[in-house]
Amino acid sequence: MYEQIRHNRRASWLLMVVVVGLLAALGYVIGLAWTGSSSGGLGLLGLFGVAAIVWSLVGYYAGDRMALAVSGARQITHADEPQLWNVVEEMTIAAGLAQPPAVYVIEDPAPNAFATGRDPAHSSIAVTRGLLEKLNRDELQGVIAHEMSHVRNYDIRFATLIGILVGLIALIADVFLRSRWFGFGGRRDDGGGGAGVIVMVLAIAFAILAPLAASIVQFAISRRRELLADGTAVELTRNPLGLAGALQKIAADPNKLRAGNRATAHLYIANPLRKVKDAAGLFDTHPPIQQRIGLLLAMAHGEAAAAAVTPGDAAQIPA
Amino acid sequence: MIAVIVIIGILVLLGIIFAVLYNRLVGRRNQVDNAWSQIDVQLKRRYDLIPNLVEAVKDYMQYEQETLTKVTEARAAAINAGAAGPEAQAQAENVLTGALKSLFAVAENYPDLKANQNVLSLQEELTATENKIAFARQFYNDSVLTYNNATQMFPTNIIAGMFNFTTRQFFDTPESETAVPKVDLR
Secondary structure (H helix, E strand, O other): OHHHHHHHHHHHHHHHHHHHHHHHHHHHHHHHHOOOOHHHHHHHHHHHHHHHHHHHHHHHHHHHHHHHHHHOEEEOOOOOOHHHHHHHHHHHHHHOOOOOOEEEEEOOOOOOEEEEOOOHHHOEEEEEHHHHHHOOHHHHHHHHHHHHHHHHOOHHHHHHHHHHHHHHHHHHHHHHHHHHHHOOOOOOOOOOOHHHHHHHHHHHHHHHHHHHHHHHHHHHHHHHHHHHHHHHHHHHHOOHHHHHHHHHHHHHOOOOOOOOOOOOHHHEOOOOOOOOOOOOOOOOOOOOHHHHHHHHHHHHHHHHHHHOOOOOOOOOOOO | OHHHHHHHHHHHHHHHHHHHHHHHHHHHHHHHHHHHHHHHHHHHHHHHHHHHHHHHHHOOOHHHHHHHHHHHHHHHHHHHHHHHOHHHHHHHHHHHHHHHHHHHHHHOOOHHHHHOHHHHHHHHHHHHHHHHHHHHHHHHHHHHHHHHHHHHOOOHHHHHHHOOOOOOOOOOOOHHHHOOOOOOOO
């Protein structure tokens, strides 16, 4: 279990390095091809960069309220949904958080849940009515643990960061390609020669391919963080069968989430847009649900085998 | 001249690393202490809930006075054992858990009782409290693990040795709790 968690953390940071590397490479190649009018180009780039950062900050601070409003979520108290509230409090204690996240319910028969919020102090968890009705207490606990893990691992903040980087890559590539079209950068009358042309071709190829590559990496990161959230959820509940059962029920359910759309799909525990598939597509936000269930069951059986070996200890109470 | 600057730079860097590692040790030790007191918070919550439960089921379970009395007595004993030290308290808590389990097992025989909303919500609250106690203990153990790792692994173990950060013990469930409780059905 801990091995899987470590592996997922390493993999997602590695992918992040790839994205940053792509950004750096793109910037370098374009800068090289643009040595003619670098100052003008950089000025425009700076403007777009500032706009991108402002937009991302708005998303960072108000994004959770936007996501909740779009999905039609209603905030609840202990009196409204005692079992749900208790389960969230239990997971808060297991995670050692100072205060529990705000809890919301979405009146939709499709079972699903999502978490949002930039850090544990400003987080919210939303569950659908379908989830509350169809899952038992252990399975509900598994789902809430998964959502709490997203909050605990700062996944929303991580995804925002990746989004900024990928957006910047697309931006730079776009600006460069458009400048070529209007003939701004790279206008050299001194006849640069063969090397200049080759670099220019390289830069154009990069500018076309980099946003695509960055997008693919972004989806790979999203899948990796989902698996990490599964692993840390088991770290909270110490019960992989709860989450496995929940995922099985969610996969088997025929209902489609009414509030699901492309903008918020990546926040949910199960992809609300695609039906069950076997292999992960390059552009999937979630790993295939059968793979997730398989990993969880493997954890359960591994622990059962390990428990058969270790003997019990005498009572020890720390001072 | 350059050599002096480099040496001073290295010393400053070492000082910063030292401070960061020391603070990390302090933070982790404090988390262990905090986690330990959180367990008590959940235990006290259970003490407060039990009288309500006994009141709610009393009228339905007129023939189960012995079970109800056992629960009430076990609760009083657990509260008193708090003063006698953690080992005695853990023993008393186990007795109380066993008594509660007997009560819920017996309640299965009373369909009227099971339908009562009051009792259902109390049962949910008690289940939640039992879970919270378990998770509080789990979090305490997790905190002890992180802290112990810091005191024993290089390079924090050097600082730990210098300032006397000792390892803490895990919270193990006593023998009596891991044994399946004997449910007294009458």
